[in-house]
Amino acid sequence: MNKDNVITNVEEFKFEPIKGYPMLNWKGKRPYTSTQYYPAQLKESYGHEKDNWMNKIFWGDNLQVMSHLLKEFRGKVDLIYIDPPFDSKANYQKTIKLKSKSVKNDLNSFEEIQYTDMWSNDEYLQFMYERLILIRELMSERGSIYIHCDWHKNHYLRSICDEIFGADNFRNEIIWSYFGFKRSTTKKFPQKHDTILSYSKTKEYYWDVQYTPHSDEYISRFKKDENGRLYRDDVNPTGGGARVIYLDEVPGNIVDSVWSDIPPVNPVAKERQNYPTQKPEKLIERIILASTKPGDLVFDCFMGSGTTQIVALKNNRKFIGNDINYGAVQIATKRVLEYLNNSEGDKPGFNVLNVNNYDIFKNPVEAKELLKEALEIQPLRKVDLFDGEKDGYLVKIMPVDRIATKADLNEIIANLDYKTLEQRQKDNPNKFTENILLVCMGHEADLAATLKKEIPYKVNVEVVDILRDRANLEFKRDSEALIEIEKNELIIKNFYPMNLLQKLSIMKENVEDWKELVESVMIDWNYDGVILEPAEVDIPSKKEFVTGKYQIPEGAGTIRVKITDLLSESLEVNIENE
Numbered sequence: 001m002n003k004d005n006v007i008t009n010v011e012e013f014k015f016e017p018i019k020g021y022p023m024l025n026w027k028g029k030r031p032y033t034s035t036q037y038y039p040a041q042l043k044e045s046y047g048h049e050k051d052n053w054m055n056k057i058f059w060g061d062n063l064q065v066m067s068h069l070l071k072e073f074r075g076k077v078d079l080i081y082i083d084p085p086f087d088s089k090a091n092y093q094k095t096i097k098l099k100s101k102s103v104k105n106d107l108n109s110f111e112e113i114q115y116t117d118m119w120s121n122d123e124y125l126q127f128m129y130e131r132l133i134l135i136r137e138l139m140s141e142r143g144s145i146y147i148h149c150d151w152h153k154n155h156y157l158r159s160i161c162d163e164i165f166g167a168d169n170f171r172n173e174i175i176w177s178y179f180g181f182k183r184s185t186t187k188k189f190p191q192k193h194d195t196i197l198s199y200s201k202t203k204e205y206y207w208d209v210q211y212t213p214h215s216d217e218y219i220s221r222f223k224k225d226e227n228g229r230l231y232r233d234d235v236n237p238t239g240g241g242a243r244v245i246y247l248d249e250v251p252g253n254i255v256d257s258v259w260s261d262i263p264p265v266n267p268v269a270k271e272r273q274n275y276p277t278q279k280p281e282k283l284i285e286r287i288i289l290a291s292t293k294p295g296d297l298v299f300d301c302f303m304g305s306g307t308t309q310i311v312a313l314k315n316n317r318k319f320i321g322n323d324i325n326y327g328a329v330q331i332a333t334k335r336v337l338e339y340l341n342n343s344e345g346d347k348p349g350f351n352v353l354n355v356n357n358y359d360i361f362k363n364p365v366e367a368k369e370l371l372k373e374a375l376e377i378q379p380l381r382k383v384d385l386f387d388g389e390k391d392g393y394l395v396k397i398m399p400v401d402r403i404a405t406k407a408d409l410n411e412i413i414a415n416l417d418y419k420t421l422e423q424r425q426k427d428n429p430n431k432f433t434e435n436i437l438l439v440c441m442g443h444e445a446d447l448a449a450t451l452k453k454e455i456p457y458k459v460n461v462e463v464v465d466i467l468r469d470r471a472n473l474e475f476k477r478d479s480e481a482l483i484e485i486e487k488n489e490l491i492i493k494n495f496y497p498m499n500l501l502q503k504l505s506i507m508k509e510n511v512e513d514w515k516e517l518v519e520s521v522m523i524d525w526n527y528d529g530v531i532l533e534p535a536e537v538d539i540p541s542k543k544e545f546v547t548g549k550y551q552i553p554e555g556a557g558t559i560r561v562k563i564t565d566l567l568s569e570s571l572e573v574n575i576e577n578e
Contacts, residue, residue: 011037013070015137019166024159026122028414032130035067038403040353044532046337047349055348057309057336058322059329060355061402062301065322066134068355073320077138078206078296081287081308083148083279084131087124123411125156130407131301132164138299139201144171144291147197148279154195165199172198176283177260196287210290211252212261222247255286262286273331275305284311292317306332310339313347330568334520338539355402367400371439375464385415386436393437393462400466404440406450412436413454421457432460439464479571483561485552490523490559490575492548497565515545519564525553527560527574534562552577 014034040058047054058065135145145165149157162170174196222230230247262282265272271281284307288298294316300308303321309332312319323329333352340347368387371377377388377395386394396412398404416434424433436459438447448461482494495514501507511517522534535553538546552559559575 011071013037013067013074013137015133018133018136018164019162019169022159022167023163024125024156026125028122028126028410029129030126030410030414032133035063035070035134036405037071038064038068038355040065040068040355042351042353042531044333044352044534045349046333046351046534046537047340047347050346050348053318053348055309055313055318055336055350056320057303057306057329057332057350057352058320058355059324059326059352060322061324061399062131062322063134064355064402066131066138066301069320070134070137073138073297075138076140076297077299077320078140078143079288079292079298079317080135080139080143080145081148081284081298081300082135082145082302083277083300083304084128084302085124086150086152122414124153125160126410128153128157129160129164132160135301136164136201140297141202142200142204142206144198144200144205146174146287146291147199148194149197150194151191154197158197161197161199165201169200169202170198171200171205172196172257174198175258176262177258178262178264206291206293206296208290208293210255210286212255213252214247214250215253218253219247255290259283259286271307271310273305273335275328275331278305279307281307281311281314284308285315288312288315288317303332304328306335309336313339314343318348319350327568330519330564330570334539334564337537341537341539368397371397371400371466375439385412390437393435395437395439398438398440398443400439400441403442403444404438404447405444406447409447409451409454412451416455418457421455421459425457431458433457435460435462437462437464439466441466479563479565479569481561481563481571481573483573483575485575485577488552490550490552490561492521492546492561492563495563495565495571497567497569497571499569500565500567503567513545515548517565518546519566519568520562521546521548521550521564522562523550524560524562525556525577527558529558532560532562532572 012034013036015032040060045054058068132145132147139145147157147161158170158173175193176196177193179192219230222232225231231244232247233244262280265278265280272278288308288311292298295318297318297320298308298312299320299322301322303309303323304325305328306321309319309321313336321332323332329352336350340349372379372388375390375395377390379388380386385396387397388395398408421433424431434457436451438451438461440447440463443463443465448463451461452459479498480494480496481492483490483492485491492514494511495518496511497517500517501511519539521536521538522532523536523538524533525535527533536550538550540546556577559577560572561575562570562572564570
């Protein structure tokens with residue numbers, strides 16, 4: 001990358017041909033036959049290696065994260081579970097709540113959007129198509145994938161998977177039927193299940209039959225022999241004479257493709273993270289135990305609160321996790337770290353990395369609104385392909401947490417109103433038919449030129465690069481902290497997460513105890529200036545506070561303090577131990 005944040009030379013990966021038929025078509029369907037390598041930066045490291053392995057959590061667009069992973073892990077991932085967007089036409093929110101009510105205001109909680117699940121035209125299908133192709137490239141020859149979905153798009157996803165993996169590698173359509181309050185607000189049966197589609201890469205996939213315990217009714221059919229063993233001798237499976245069956249020789253009931261024995265995450269469950277769409281550990285555990293053995297590698301590129309990572313760790317599998325939402329990365333990091341700190345036995349640690357190192361925005365949903373405000377982008381009268389209008393230009397905000405690539409232009413190319421452009425060119429052949437402004441965070445070379453070339457009419461395309469122009473923009477206010485060293489103790493005297501306080505409508509002077517605004521404190525006593533390796537980890541329970549005072553060990557040098565607030569936003573500061 002050069003000084004203008006433009007990609008100049010990258011490594012390319014070409015994909016194996018997809019399986020073929022049947023094939024689903026949609027407006028703007030584009031082949032996806034290769035990708036380029038994207039660099040990743042190691043930001044944090046927890047624990048130690050075991051057997052030359054550290055688990056990994058990535059923050060970034062999973063298309064670019066998987067492109068990064070191809071270099072080392074192509075054909076090496078044994079199981080992939082994903083819980084991708086369902087195209088449910090909803091915003092998913094997390095409740096942010098203070099740990100006590102000592103703050104002087106009337107608002108002690110609010111809803112924070114974690115991600116949005118609304119898609120235009122066939123953007124969703126192309127989004128999933130490209131990611132499933134990359135997933136297939138990462139899968140080992142005995143690997144499997146489980147795709148969690150529901151009625152919104154499961155029929156489309158199955159057709160796409162038949163094309164990519166081959167219909168003969170379809171394994172299961174699992175029905176997860178969960179209980180809950182039923183209400184009928186429409187003229188149809190209430191929706192009460194999700195679908196999990198399972199495919200393998202080849203016929204040589206790993207499989208371990210799963211069982212559920214015998215019911216009390218079944219056990220009651222057995223009687224004790226003289227040694228106390230439970231048996232029954234009235235079984236006649238083949239039509240011949242009865243034979244003796246001992247209960248301890250029958251492993252249980254074979255799990256079939258309808259799972260009604262696993263409830264959703266209970267509101268008061270210990271595993272609950274208050275993250276929208278969080279799935280229960282038992283659900284993921286059944287999948288991991290059926291399709292992997294200890295030591296295998298499990299990957300989830302829509303990891304959310306980190307359930308897949310936790311279950312993999314508990315069952316001695318290696319994991320790689322990835323999410324585009326920084327809040328999800330923070331929650332998963334905290335969750336895995338808490339488990340490691342409280343578990344017995346020698347478990348591998350994990351690294352936290354991000355792709356392309358662009359961390360102006362932590363929440364992609366909030367990013368567009370921030371940019372619209374900062375750039376004074378005016379809303380359009382109707383929902384449109386574009387995000388607004390500015391000075392006669394239609395504005396398209398490209399992915400703001402990574403470099404904009406030529407592939408990102410495909411949505412525009414596929415969905416432009418070409419009839420209107422054609423008419424404008426007939427009416428005024430020497431004028432531009434449209435002015436388009438692309439807002440991005442770094443970009444590939446010739447991004448504007450590529451768009452002009454792909455549109456068969458005369459258009460004017462300009463690019464605003466946030467990395468280049470960020471000095472002229474005003475984003476969130478930074479958090480503030482007062483940290484001092486007294487008598488060989490590091491003391492956090494005050495902490496003001498300004499974005500959180502703004503959302504709660506709280507003035508700094510009304511904060512009586514900063515600790516109720518904090519989720520965790522992590523301290524690296526000898527920070528090398530690049531990688532945070534916390535030796536002090538203060539993660540209290542949901543209702544308890546961080547301590548705020550920490551004994552400084554001998555030999556401490558540059559101290560790096562990371563304070564994470566209830567929004568999962570962090571402040572990191574250096575303190576010199578002199």
